[in-house]
Structures are given as structure tokens and as C-alpha cells.
Amino acid sequence: MLTGLIIGIIFRGFMATRWRIWAFENVRNVHELEARAIKAGLIRNQNRSWFFPEFRSSSDKAKLVELSKKFTQPDIFINDHTVANEVRVYFSKRKNYLVAGAAAGGGLAIGIAVILNNPQQYIFVTMLLIAAGLIAFTSLKKALNTTPRIIISDKGIETVNTPFYEWKDIYQEEVFTEQADRAIITYFTYASPNGYEKLAIGNDLTHSAQQIESALKLFRSRSDKAKPVTDEATLRP
Template sequence: MGENITVSEAISKGKIKLVYLPLFLILVFIGVGVYLKTIELIEDWMMAVFAIGGFLLAWLAWSYFVVEWKIWAFENVRNVHELKRKAIQNNLIWKDDSWFNKTEIINYEHKQKLKLLERKFLEKDVYHDDITVPKETLIHYSKATIAFGIVFGILFLSVGIYVLMENSKNYCYLFFLGLGLYFFYNSIPKLINNQPQIIINAKGIQFYKSSLMEWEFIDNEYVDMRRSGKHVNYYLVFNYRNKHQEYHIDELAITPEKLEQLMRVYRVRFEKSNF
């Protein structure tokens, strides 16, 4: 096992065959159906057949390539726990207890390879220090997010006032005024608050107006990606003294990838200085 591929590289390669290719097949089938319908070679109801056919072919492609990707990725990536978690987050694979795993096209040789690779999950993921990371990192609210909220607040308030002045009996202005006030209500306190929302260093993690949580009592820390339809939210998740903790980070001036890197580095520094 070479273990010379990063988690990000493995995820990127997996997306090509397990996300983009199935999506391409669906779009091609629908496109062909639309074209045939345009030149009047098929009836309207046949569009549903093409859509279903595209979905089934896309699922077949995923079922075939997913096992191949798993074997390659788990063989060549050292941190298999992180890889598996991010593969599930990015919709490359399903959780172990999912019924959809039964649709994988897998032969005896593949089963034996995957069973052998399960041994890698008995070892912890390994991370290293990074000299480019400072002794302490202060994470504030994102200025771009605050500006976005203020701009939309001004926009909706302006529309609401305009509608009110044009026709006070058109109660649509209440909707726009409410939206504008909502954006201001969420943005102004963040604009005024110049304190870091998260402080992270080799001692631990500290949230705004909270006491320090020491690395000694923190475990299973990672950034979780949660989907709700097309919308995605990110949370810093970990256990502290056996209690679940999570913090919404979408409005902070840091990417999920960068925050995970910081946690790995500061965890390594803590362990080096204490063990």
C-alpha cells in the first residue's frame, strides 16, 4: 500500500466517477428524450421513460465504480477514518447500515480485498505539525457574510418603503420590511462584535463567552457537513468530557477545510508537549 494519496485527492477522484458521471448520464438521457420529443419521434409519456432510464443507468454506473474506488482509495490513503467520513458527506458512499450498499456490484475478489482493508480502521489517523500555523488562531465573524446581510437588509427595506409610499393598502410592504429588519437584526450585532468567536491553540478550543475546553478532554473532533435539500451547513463537532458539542461555523471567516487542519495541528502540538 503506497498511502501517498491525500484525502482531498481521493475525494476529488471519487466525485468524477461516483457523482459527476451518474449526473452526466441522467442529463444525457433527459436531453435525448427532449430532442426526440422536439422532433416528434416520441410521445409525451416517453419522457418519463427516458428520465427513469437515465436514473437507472446512473445508479448502475455508481454500483459498478464505487467498489473499485473504495479499494483504490482505502489502499492509497493513510487516514481512512477521515476518508470514509468525508466520502459519506460528499455522497460518494453510504453509511454502513444503509440498504443502498446492497446494490454495489461486487465479486469475491473485491470482497476479500475490502475485508483485508478493514484492518486499517483499527489504527488511528495520523497527522503532523505545520510550521505555517501560528501559536494561536482567532476566528471572527466573516466580514463578507455581515456585508451580505446589511446589503440585503437595505435592499428589502428600500423596496418595502417604496411599496408603502406607492400604495399603503398594498400590504406586501410588510413582507419586505420584515425581511429587511430580519437581515439587520442578524447582521448588526455581528458587525458590532469584534471579539473572536473561536480561539484555538495547543491548549484547546474556546468559544466566545465560554471557558477553555482542553484537548485532554476533547475527542472525535471534526467538521460535519449537513445537507438540507440543496443547502449545506457546516458544524464544528466534538465530545468534551463525554458530552456532545457542536458549533455552527458558516458565518465565520474560515473554511471547513482550514478549521479541520487547525484542529489537527493544535492536537498534534498538545500531544507533543504532554506525552
């Protein structure tokens, strides 16, 4: 096991360098690429360089020095006109109705099956039905909730926990995943003059974490007048 781990780390170190050179040679928006690659675990970040070493020859180092010039240029913003001026994220009715139905129906079916097989298991069945009922109730409550969880627009951001802030007052906005005990939780976060918002993003929303992250980048780029704006039509040959 130890030998396999060492071989894997060494192999990854060489291949990560090859991927880094190949990817940055063929991509214009290197800042966005690097951020996504770090988040996906393809390349190391500064805090974990000791665990993910990258082995580079002299020619590799020379190529990376040449490619580093790309990082002196801002990424090109391509405006997506199919996205409206505002994105509203709600609890998904369909997903939560499905969870509620599955919890209620599954709990009832298992309870009946257990009782028919062993009538003495009424305590277990009672606890099972209570747990299933709580899950169903929570999901139904979410399905009937019509308050937006997140609103991202050309003007700024608002969440269910925080008031509206303009883009000029917002910084460090991102979507990231972290380990909490045995669970992996995805968060939508940003900082404002009045504090730091950290809202959990589950699988029960109308938009996925990736869609929310894309909306963040799109609306931030729209509001950032310093970035060059290029329409998709002008990039076509």
C-alpha cells in the same frame, strides 16, 4: 423513473467498489480518506449500507482484504508549520457588512419601486422594510461583535458558549452537516466532562467549515503524543 433509479444504484454499487480499491491503494492515511469519503457521500457508511449497496467480485474482495491491513496502522501526521499555535474564529466583518448593506439597500429600492407603481401597497412595503431592517440590524450586530466564536489551539478548545477545555478532556470533536426541516445546517461539536457543545457554523464567519475541521485535526494531532509526527521536509524525495 424507477428503472433509471435502479440502474443508477447498480452502477454506483460497482463504481464505488472500484473507487474504494483505487483510492485506498494510492493513499497512506486511509482513516482520514475513509472519513472524508463517507462525509462526501462517495462511499457508504454502516447506517446507510442498505441504500448504497456495493457489488464486489471475488477478486475485489481479495484486494479489499489485503488493503484492510492499512487500517491497522495509524495515519501519519504532517505538521503544518504555517498554522500558528491558535486559530480564532470570529463573525466576518466584511461578509456581515455586505449582507447588511444589501438588505437595507435592496429593501429600500424594492419598496420605493412598489410604491411608485402602486401606492396602495403600503402595508406590503412596510412589512418589507421591517424585514430588511431586521436582517440589516442582525448583520451589523454580528459585524461589530469582537468576541471569538471558537478558539482552537495547541492546548484545547473554547467557544462562545463553553469555557476552555484541554485536549485531554475533549472527545468526539467534529464538524458535520445535518438536515433541519428544509435547511441544511453545519455544526461544530465536541464532548467534554460537563456536556456536549453543538455550535452552528454559518457562512458569516471568518473561517469556513472546512477550515475549522482542518484546524481541529491539526491541533488534535499536535496534542496527541501517541501519533508519529513527521515534518513535511522529511517526506520530500
